Amino acid sequence: MISKLNLQLPLLLIDDDRVVLDIHVTALESEGVKNVLTLTDSRKAVQFLEAHPVSVIVLDLMMPHVSGLELLPVLIRNFPHIPVVVMTSSDDIETAVSCIKAGAVDYLTKPVEVERLLLSVVNALHINELSLENRSLREYLLNDRLEHPAAFDAIITTSKKMRAIFQYIEVIAKSDQPILITGETGVGKELIAQAIGTLSGRKGAFVTVNAAGLDDNMFSDTLFGHKKGAFTGADQPRDGLISAAAGGTLFLDEIGDLNETSQIKLLRLIQEQEFYPVGSDVLKKTDARLIVATNKDLSSLIASNKFRKDLYYRLCAHHIQVPPLRERREDVPALLDYFLEKASKSLNKPKPVPSREVTALLSTYHFEGNVRELYAMISDAVARHASGLLTLDCFVGLTDQEHSLSNAALLVPSKELDAALYAFFGRFPTIKETEDYLTSSAMNLTNGNQRSAALLLGIARQTLSKRLGVPD
Numbered sequence: 001m002i003s004k005l006n007l008q009l010p011l012l013l014i015d016d017d018r019v020v021l022d023i024h025v026t027a028l029e030s031e032g033v034k035n036v037l038t039l040t041d042s043r044k045a046v047q048f049l050e051a052h053p054v055s056v057i058v059l060d061l062m063m064p065h066v067s068g069l070e071l072l073p074v075l076i077r078n079f080p081h082i083p084v085v086v087m088t089s090s091d092d093i094e095t096a097v098s099c100i101k102a103g104a105v106d107y108l109t110k111p112v113e114v115e116r117l118l119l120s121v122v123n124a125l126h127i128n129e130l131s132l133e134n135r136s137l138r139e140y141l142l143n144d145r146l147e148h149p150a151a152f153d154a155i156i157t158t159s160k161k162m163r164a165i166f167q168y169i170e171v172i173a174k175s176d177q178p179i180l181i182t183g184e185t186g187v188g189k190e191l192i193a194q195a196i197g198t199l200s201g202r203k204g205a206f207v208t209v210n211a212a213g214l215d216d217n218m219f220s221d222t223l224f225g226h227k228k229g230a231f232t233g234a235d236q237p238r239d240g241l242i243s244a245a246a247g248g249t250l251f252l253d254e255i256g257d258l259n260e261t262s263q264i265k266l267l268r269l270i271q272e273q274e275f276y277p278v279g280s281d282v283l284k285k286t287d288a289r290l291i292v293a294t295n296k297d298l299s300s301l302i303a304s305n306k307f308r309k310d311l312y313y314r315l316c317a318h319h320i321q322v323p324p325l326r327e328r329r330e331d332v333p334a335l336l337d338y339f340l341e342k343a344s345k346s347l348n349k350p351k352p353v354p355s356r357e358v359t360a361l362l363s364t365y366h367f368e369g370n371v372r373e374l375y376a377m378i379s380d381a382v383a384r385h386a387s388g389l390l391t392l393d394c395f396v397g398l399t400d401q402e403h404s405l406s407n408a409a410l411l412v413p414s415k416e417l418d419a420a421l422y423a424f425f426g427r428f429p430t431i432k433e434t435e436d437y438l439t440s441s442a443m444n445l446t447n448g449n450q451r452s453a454a455l456l457l458g459i460a461r462q463t464l465s466k467r468l469g470v471p472d
Helices: 018-030 042-051 068-078 093-102 114-143 160-172 189-199 216-224 260-272 298-303 309-315 329-347 356-362 370-384 402-411 414-425 431-445 450-457 461-468
Strands: 011-014 036-039 056-060 084-088 106-109 179-182 206-210 249-253 289-294 318-321
Touching (some): 011 042, 036 042, 042 068, 056 114, 068 084, 084 114, 179 189, 189 206, 189 249, 216 260, 260 309, 431 450, 450 461
Parallel strands (some): 206 249, 249 289
């Protein structure tokens, strides 16, 4: 319902019948819609709109002086960003079709029930929001620009994939719809959520709730709070974190771990933007914007009846999939430098210089734990290093992980590998040709470092030296 939406601009009703206007205003106010403007003289509509920005126009067709049919194309031409809903006592199909062709988003027949009017306005707002987002996103992508790059300063990246995500975030940040962020553990989903909160323009707080390990009672109490005496130990009433996020953003992490009862409560919160504190029968409303995240495959959870399909479709009005670090290896050098600086300051040690073999090896590492794993590895290595050069010896167990470096090929289906071999060599290659190609690629990738190249190939350095014809 529109009363559950955050109307940033008023709703305008244009009708020459003051009684009808008063009835509609009263009905809308009963549903919580307070910012409603009215206009009885259609001749003043253009001048009125130039002075009063509005979110939606509800236009009566049968009016003296300038009819709605005459005014509609003028409004569409002069104010294309404002959706128009037409309303008339005439139940005529041809008129309805003409209005829709002229640009109206909906056609209502009097008398109109308030629920039908509200639904029509909600749909008009959603259609307009999607249209604006599409235009903005197209402009961003064509111009390859960021309006607010500082909002993403906490995310260290040079990846084109991440830049595209940033552009999408700038488009959707002010939307009232929920945002779903998915991606593996450690890719930086919370940093993405914080960037959205920064760009949203909301004055309220950014509040984080981790749903992992919360049963339904804990989830309800954490999110909705409780009244005094709601349960044993509830000596004082307590506001939940949804109240703390009033006027701001609630970031709900690990939503894939919610049980079904909690999922139902979350669905109601999204649909109605209202909730009951634990032990209370007093309904409370919220205007907090919801961002959720998970590292789980929600489609698989839905297929196994562990996640509600209706909740999923409510959550993914806007969906951001954060790529794993192994799909944006170009970020590794920048992250390495950033984490070396951060770890050195934390440990009060001089910032070391990574050796070429360290940089080469990390650039090909699988990183199942993504950026978080990289930071842990670098922090531990900085703690261990004693000289100005950070070598492989500082990374415990890294040189034993050659299987992690070479197993990336196993992630590709065998049929695709076969096709790639034929495409590259023009035929099925011999073992000698394959060995020569892999050896050359490993040496190029590691800038000629035999030790790192041998690790990539899964052979001893001495064996590689023999293949290269280099004296050991």
